[in-house]
Amino acid sequence: MPHPDTRHHRNGAVQTPRQYEPSGYAYAAYKQTISMPGDYGTGYITGREADHLLRRAKGRGLVIRPDILGTFTLHKGGRETTAWALASLRTVTLTPVTNPQKITTRQYDDLMLILAMRTPRLDRSSGQPVIVGELSRIPAGATDVLRRKGWISETPHTGQLTVSSAGLMALAARDHVTAGLDPRLLKGIYLDAALNHRDVP
Structure with missing residues (x-):
């Protein structure tokens, strides 16, 4: 689930806690959902974090599927995985905070x-x-x-x-x-x- 201190703004912006930011919060670029059989987790990641994730997914040969709204689904062939640990039966979905x-x-x-x-x-x-x-x-x-x-x-x-x-x-x-x-x-x-x-x- 998203961090309990996540901030949602009326203009659609989302701020997620990050210690390196002077304010303690960074603006999110994507909502991230990691799903697996019987369970799932969600959170928000910054543009830099998403860039890093997509690079790693590409480097590891994962399938990256976009839709027309800019949402990405990452998995490895028929056995879906995260880009961090190639555990089976997991899917990572990145939904942009702002429609491109x-x-x-x-x-x-x-x-x-x-x-x-x-x-x-x-x-x-x-x-x-x-x-x-x-x-x-x-x-x-x-x-x-x-x-x-x-x-x-x-x-x-x-x-x-x-x-x-x-x-x-x-x-x-x-x-x-x-x-x-x-x-x-x-x-x-x-x-x-x-x-x-x-x-x-």
């Missing part, structure tokens, strides 16, 4: 700006976190929106960040609409985006 198809033009532009930055980081020196790069910055309000949606992946204690797998799926959803592609292609586009994100150094 709800991205706005401003959010799309901000995520693309982060991807164009060589060394993006989260600057907390003013008290209100802002994303900064070599020659550009994203204002505090817009930075907060991207964090609340789980669309950026931050390395604890360093401030280094990049666009998370959840954020890349949001970009893919917008590109899909703009290009007028067949809706049946969306699942494959999500999968490609999630598995080919740029790691934080």
Whole structure:
């Protein structure tokens, strides 16, 4: 079950306890469900944690199945497993906190700006976190929106960040609409985006 101190906000954001965050809470990117015969558990994970899980799942050859809303189901062939321990008959489901198809033009532009930055980081020196790069910055309000949606992946204690797998799926959803592609292609586009994100150094 989710941590008893998990915070749910009216705007749909979810904060989950993480000791490395100055506030003690990090914004979640996904709700994680681990199910097995006769039992299941749920919790919330950050964009960085989800990126790590998807990388490990890909590296271990697990089947990763997306749906059109951006939910991923991870398992190993007919015998389903977690990506951490290859125990049989388990399934991991990652459901995005924010539907990737709800991205706005401003959010799309901000995520693309982060991807164009060589060394993006989260600057907390003013008290209100802002994303900064070599020659550009994203204002505090817009930075907060991207964090609340789980669309950026931050390395604890360093401030280094990049666009998370959840954020890349949001970009893919917008590109899909703009290009007028067949809706049946969306699942494959999500999968490609999630598995080919740029790691934080």
